[in-house]
Amino acid sequence: MTNPLESKSSFIRNSKKPALDTEERDLLARPRFSLRLHMLLVFILFSFLSMAIIIGSVIAINRIQKKLNFVQSSERYLFDIAQARRWEKNYFLYDTNLEDAVQSAGNAKSLLSQSLEKVITVLSAEETATVLKHLDQYIGLLQELTMLEKNNIKNADKKSEIETSLRQHGAEMVKVAAALVTKEQNSINAMLHLIQRIPIYCLAFALLLTFFASRFLSHRLIKPLNLLIESTQRIAKGDFSPVPPLCKYRGEFSAVEMAINQMCNELKSREVAMVESHKLRAIGTLTAGVAHELNNPLNNIMLTAHAMLEDHNDLSEDELLEMINDLINEADRSRSIVRNLLDFARESESVSEPLDLEALVSETIKLTLNQAKVSGAKIETQIQPDLPRIRGDKQQLKQVFLNLILNALDAVEKNGIVKINVKKADSPGFLAVQVEDNGCGIPAHILPNIFDPFFTTKGPGKGTGLGLSVSHGIITMHGGQISIETEKGKYTKFTVTLPFRTVPAVFNKT
């Protein structure tokens, strides 16, 4: 028992599933760098910057404060030294205040030793040592004087000698102390100057950083968004190939990308199903015609067989032979009627191959001849010779032309004419197939909808409304275009343009 129904039930599988997996793998291979992380990084950078500015300022201010303190103590030291010198002068002039001088010098010393470390950093260690030496000697001289005073030793020479070296040491000390103060003040000034500048530098740096960060961000945001817009427009036109990688990293956009690719695959499989269901529908239409057409050879076989059955005794050998030949020929004819349809109906994987448009269109017309007979229309074909080959899926393109021709046959009345014209298109690199009928035309108000899926003007159960939508999808996939020209009550002309591959003439013939 044969089972013709079995072949019908199997369905084209979506072979794109593994492709998605590879895409996924590609995606997983990309370094993970989400937009969130990106923003976080920029934010952290800015925070660090501002924190650095704050910390820097605090430190600088602190240092200035310390310096100011130091300057103060330096001034007090200077003042103490100056005081000691004044007392010393008084002593030499009026013999008074020697103790005060000693005390002031002592104060100066204690001040110096308190901030000795600081002084070393400001002055060099050598200088500090000289300062200390002078101070010590100065104090030592004063103490010597005090000793002389206590013991009431009047030694004018000694005194004047001490006086000279006291002056010398004193002057030295004052000079160094003054230098110290000036130096410190200068350094404070320099620092203040720096502190004034830092915010300006920081501002400039922040501006620069902002500029780069925003440029980088916009690059990461705007570019993928633009790509997305482009892709969606492309998808809307029926090209369901996956979108190009939106960005180098794995992140939010790659999730979007994956979602869109999944959608594309889904759409593609839907389209495959839609094409398939439309094809089944077309086969249904053709089968009705073929079934009728088959009746003729079947009738011939039936009549011949019955004639042989009834008269086999009276028939001459020649007559019998003729009848047997008739039987064979008619059986052959039946087979060729069915074969054309079977060729079309046979499921096939979508393959792109070089195609001879002339042969393709002729085969398609052959399929529709029965339909033309039923509707009483004439099909006129005009095919430009020596057209270059195109590349595409034979079955799918046949389906498109079949659909256009069946539509045209539907549109014409009895004795209508369907003209099919295959030629080079006006735009270079394209071939055009025109299907024109002199039927009722398409009213302008439904013209924008005719390529929409499920749009039909035929009654319920008569048309699926998939024909033109599917045709449009197929032609778009082949890189071609389908356009329409119509005038109500006069004609409708569909033009399908398909790109041809330019092949050297040598190969063209083979």
Add this chain to the structure above:
Amino acid sequence: MSIITITAGSYSNGKQIAKSAAKRLKYEYADSEIILSLVSKEFGVSESKLARTLKDIPSSIGMFSQAKQQHIIYIDTVFTEYMLKNNIVYYGAIGLPFIQKISHVFKVQIIAALEDRIKNKAKLDGESQEKARKTVVKEDNQQKKWAAAVYDIDLTDPNLYDLIINIGHIQDDDVENALQTIISTVEHKKFQPMTYSLRCVKNVAMSCRVRATLADIDPKIQVKSDKGTVYIYTKAIKKKAQDKGLEMKQKVMRIEGVKHVEVYVDNDLFSTVAHGQ
């Protein structure tokens, strides 16, 4: 020499018109009651059970119990074999899809405004308007849903009919006018039977007869036949396909007039899954 089928909404006097038309044309009158009694006689199913099958509304024919599916096949069979006779006026919607492709069956639908039908019902049965309304609307729905579920047809689809008569207010003269229209139209040559259309009826009747014969094996089979050649499409679990095909073939070959049987068994995926095989 023709067949007239009349369908009408309840209480639009369709039955009365059908009966009068039969009388005037000297045709035989038939309706679902007559069909049911014949079914009951031939297949031994009680008429009340059959009547219930006509009343119940499944969501689709597949939702009917096996017994009810069989009842419908029996009714279809008796109806289509009844149509082999000529000169019949048949009233009712049963079997409507089987006569669609037969050119000598003149299919008439009689329609009337709902309000007029309600008035008619109230007058006939002496009921209040509200009660009558409820009944009429309910019966309309019932008929429509049943035809949709069992035959997958929409009774209000004008494509099903050759003539639709709006009977107006269902007064006596409206009925008379409708009657005249039907009688004068059926005399039209195009409703005359011919070899081709008679063959079509025979094919349909044969297909139904085959279904009835196999109803106890599988009420879901599809059957086509032409001049004694019968094509049966059925489903079966792969393992049992051959046995089932053979069994059907043997049974069908015993039917009178069957010359050749082809059984196409499709793999029954659902049962295969359901039985875990």
Add this chain to the structure above:
Amino acid sequence: MKEKLDILLLDDEAIVGNRLKPVLEKVGCDVELFEDPKKALNRIREKKFDIVITDIMMPDVNGIQILEEAREKSDITKVIIITGYATVAMAREAMDKGAFDMIAKPFTPDDLRSVIAKAADSLGYKKL
């Protein structure tokens, strides 16, 4: 009344005519065979046939035209349609235009013979 029925048989399929001619001649008919519907149409305009048997789907001339012409020439002519494209609409159109009967292809010689017998009967030829 004539002895034999005059039959015009038109089908663009040559085999149909070749096989049916002997079948009809056996039952005592005069058969004129045509494959070209235009020639058949001319012949119908010339001569009144008792029975015209015609196909419907033919190039250039439709069987319905043959039917109309034959009925116009003589309304006693019985036109029998044989077609491989039988539909309800076609059947009704044919009957409406006065066809005597319609047979769907494929048919057997017996099918045609019984129709011819019916036609002969209605034409008044009892013995056939």
